Amino acid sequence: MEIAVIWVPADIEPSEPAVAMCLTHLRRHSYRLAGIIRAPWETVEQTMIDGEVDVVVIADLAHLPPDRSPRIEVATTPDVDARGVPGTQLD
Secondary structure, eight states: OOEEEEETTTOSOOOHHHHHHHHHHHHHHHHEEEEOSSSHHHHHHHHHTTOOOOOEEEEEGGSOTOOOOOOEEETTTTTTTTSSSSSOOOO
């Protein structure tokens, strides 16, 4: 089972709708939730670099910084990756 975190940027308020959407995505993919991160993107990126998480789930593609690392899944697009390709994911 892959370990996932939910990342909601600190400026997204209220955060509850984004978190709920991401939790649904985690359940659908049977990911194990390691936590919800509201810290800057660099903190999330470091957890991936350190191997603490396998997947970062976000509620909206617009939340991502343009210089992000790969393996980001968008909860609003089931079975479609961030590039819009059905049945794939970013690796």
